[in-house]
Amino acid sequence: YSSAALAQARPPANPAVAPVSRAQVDESPSPDLEQLLRNWAASSEKIKRLEGEHLRRVYDMVYEIEKLSQGRFYYETPDKGRINITPVEISKDMLARREKGAEPSKKKKDGTPFDLKSDDDECWACDGLRVYELEVGRKEARVAQLPAELQGKNIMHSPLPFLFGMPPEEAKRRFEMSLSRPLDPKSGRAYLSILPRLALDAGNWASADVILDLRTFLPIAVQLVDPAGTKITVYSFSSLKVNENEWIDKVFDKQDPRTRFTPDLRGFNINSSDGGQPEPVAQGGLEDARTRADANRAVPPKEEPPRLVNVQGMLHSD
Numbered sequence: 518y519s520s521a522a523l524a525q526a527r528p529p530a531n532p533a534v535a536p537v538s539r540a541q542v543d544e545s546p547s548p549d550l551e552q553l554l555r556n557w558a559a560s561s562e563k564i565k566r567l568e569g570e571h572l573r574r575v576y577d578m579v580y581e582i583e584k585l586s587q588g589r590f591y592y593e594t595p596d597k598g599r600i601n602i603t604p605v606e607i608s609k610d611m612l613a614r615r616e617k618g619a620e621p622s623k624k625k626k627d628g629t630p631f632d633l634k635s636d637d638d639e640c641w642a643c644d645g646l647r648v649y650e651l652e653v654g655r656k657e658a659r660v661a662q663l664p665a666e667l668q669g670k671n672i673m674h675s676p677l678p679f680l681f682g683m684p685p686e687e688a689k690r691r692f693e694m695s696l697s698r699p700l701d702p703k704s705g706r707a708y709l710s711i712l713p714r715l716a717l718d719a720g721n722w723a724s725a726d727v728i729l730d731l732r733t734f735l736p737i738a739v740q741l742v743d744p745a746g747t748k749i750t751v752y753s754f755s756s757l758k759v760n761e762n763e764w765i766d767k768v769f770d771k772q773d774p775r776t777r778f779t780p781d782l783r784g785f786n787i788n789s790s791d792g793g794q795p796e797p798v799a800q801g802g803l804e805d806a807r808t809r810a811d812a813n814r815a816v817p818p819k820e821e822p823p824r825l826v827n828v829q830g831m832l833h834s835d
Contacts, residue, residue, distance in 0.1 A: 546689065549700040553707055553729075554689075557682025560734035564681065567592040567735075569757035571677075573602060575636060576749040581625045586636035590677060596663075597778040598672045599642040604635035643672060644778040651780060658785040677752065678718075679711070679727045679739050691715055697726065705731050719744065733757070 546554070568591045575584040588601040614620045615630045622630040638653035645668055650659040688694065697710040711725040723744045728737040735757050741750045 546694060547696065550694060550696055551685065553696075553700065554682065554685040554694075557729065557734045558684050558688075559682075561681040561683070563760075564592075565594045565760050567680070567757065567759055568761075570755050571600075572605075572753045572755075573636065574751045574753075576623055576631065576751075577747070578749065579747050581623075581631050583622065583631040583633050584636035585633060586639075590680075591777055592672065592680065593778070596645040596669055596672055597643060599778055599780075600640065600677060602636065602639040602641075604638055607633050607635055640780060642778050642780050645669065647779075649780050649782075651782075651785065656785050658780070658782050658787045659790070660782075660787060661790040677739070678722075678741075679725065679736055682734060691718060702731060706737065707731055733759070735759075 568589065570589055571587065573586045573588070575586075576582075577584070585605040585607065586602045587605050588603045590598070590600045592598045611620070612633060615622045615633065622633075625631060640649070640651040640653060642649040642651075643663070646663055648661045648663060651657070682688070683691075691714055693712040693714060695710050696708060698708040700707055707729040709725075709727040709729065711727065713719040713722065721744070722741040723746065724742045726740040728739075729735070730737050736752075736754055738754065739752045742748070743750070
């Protein structure tokens, strides 16, 4: 179902969802915000490798359910990334602490905490040639070929937006941004409210809030409200490591570098948008795959005659 259809079929969203309104966002950024964007972008330019842990809470505001997961993420310049999302087991102690108010939680209309459940086992990855979305429990994988013009570009459209600061002019072109609290360098934090300008972003989220560490210019937390206003997703980040030696990770993280960004899809039911099947990760690894892809692009494609498209029943605007 589309978000619009769900919004019509379901009851109104819980009033606790309070996405940022456009009236709250400055059209012309303040000097503090301008300087913050410049510093954030300059710091992000120095990052070649980034990894860390995250805790994710997904709030269903209609059915009053909170889903909890955790995992690790990896980034390697310019176009490789991976996010592992693993269910968190819900314990009796965890539920008891929520009931006592010892842990923050959203409240139902009757004042009790949201129902707490484990989220699904998922993975998102990009190896520079393809994007992979894995539903690990169901053994389902969606694979999309990156167009040649997007290969080698920085990952700015990943499922974890705002991990990095982009060039200020690009940020202002894509987003309406403001400081939700006055900037106080002594606090060590900056609080940003963000609205999407482009349909590309607005199709995924309606508003965002970011807490930024002013010492490292890395995010402490990111909150996203979905376009229908019925779901809130909150990421909290920890144990962030910047530009650390890859060989250290091989020993302590035990992550095979050949499958870090190109997942092992053996046993998965693969749905590939380009009609083919991803090649298995072999001894040559991704570099051989890049070489083959470059060779294929060097051969000009054969021109096909134009084909008619059936538009019966479609709106003239479509």
